[in-house]
Amino acid sequence: MVPGVREKQREETRRRLYEAALEVFRRDGVQTCRIDDIARIAEVSRAAFYFHFPTKDAVLLQLAHEGEEQLLKALEALPADHTLLQLLETVAGAQGTFWKDKRELVADAYGAVLRAIATVSDAEYFQSRNRFAGQLKRLQDKGLAIRDFAPEVMAESVLSSVMIIIIGWVRTPEAPLEQHLKKAAQVFLRSLKPD
Amino acid sequence: MVPGVREKQREETRRRLYEAALEVFRRDGVQTCRIDDIARIAEVSRAAFYFHFPTKDAVLLQLAHEGEEQLLKALEALPADHTLLQLLETVAGAQGTFWKDKRELVADAYGAVLRAIATVSDAEYFQSRNRFAGQLKRLQDKGLAIRDFAPEVMAESVLSSVMIIIIGWVRTPEAPLEQHLKKAAQVFLRSLKPD
DNA sequence: ATTATCTATAGATCTATAGATAATGC
DNA sequence: ATTATCTATAGATCTATAGATAATGC
16 A cells, blocks of 8 residues: 555654654753754644654654664574574674664663553564564573573563663773673673573 | 751751652652642742752652662671672662562653763762672672673673563562562572683 | 644743842851 | 842743644545
């Protein structure tokens, strides 16, 4: 089904608002920035912003969601018989690559994710987490990962550690993030592989 | 030095605002609640709230800070020759005990902590993290913990995983949190102890 | 004719600040 | 006399909603 004129227009407006929002978030900070500035840059009324995004959090969640889509792609590109280490390095690497040039937004975006996790039940929204958890589960079933935790909890713990490493790295930007994350993956491996 | 009348009054007002804020946060949600309601319950003007707390985040940071103080006490009560497992169980247990009856606030409070980590350099604000990191460092020096990461990063990673477990648990309140966190401590042990 | 998308705007709420009051220091 | 704490309030910004416009479906 080909998208009509109206749908195309709506998506174009939404995209303009999204990009303007990220620009203003970075420039003025998420909490202190004015939505008026976002609307002005996107060349629509302020109310149009609310039509597309109920809150600033919704913009941050879309950003996090795009990061997750990158992660999903990377997970799908793994060979069927991947090892636990390969899986962990893929997760850490994909998140690192995505957030590397978005440091000003990492903490706010992940904060929004935590609030979303606590309140909404968005099973389908965070597909990549489920995918990651699914792959952990398969490794558990093969006896290649410990069974102490539900795979969802393990996935979320690994992801939270990855995010906190990136957020901490924001303050020491000269350090090599990729190397850091690769080492982290090895540490996760120690905790998650069976004896 | 005995506190004067003015100081006593200020601290009492601040405490009333703090408690009113937590009450309203829980009732209406941090993002959607009105500061007017907080001020009304605390029986001061709305501007008095801003005098004591520049933002809602400041209230959440004080809450997180109180959690950290509980953690600090628990860490100080450990024997000098504690094991890595004892240390990890203490951290997980203390955070679990503190947040157990504050589930509605965990995600917002930890989100505020992440933003604070990314922006301010509050070395002295989060004393307990430093204390935890110091104890990890001593274990590293004794050869009882791996040396792959700076102790601050290890401390933050463990704490972030603990927090994410608590935040995830918010959605399945019937599960036993303490048991969950104890198992988590054992998993951390696997990753942080030397071979 | 109906509906989705967006604008204009009224009313709610926030933030910044000038000023009041009472405690403190000299 | 000076200063810390708090109030009153003006102006800024947000949020909710009535209405305009143009695309869509019949």
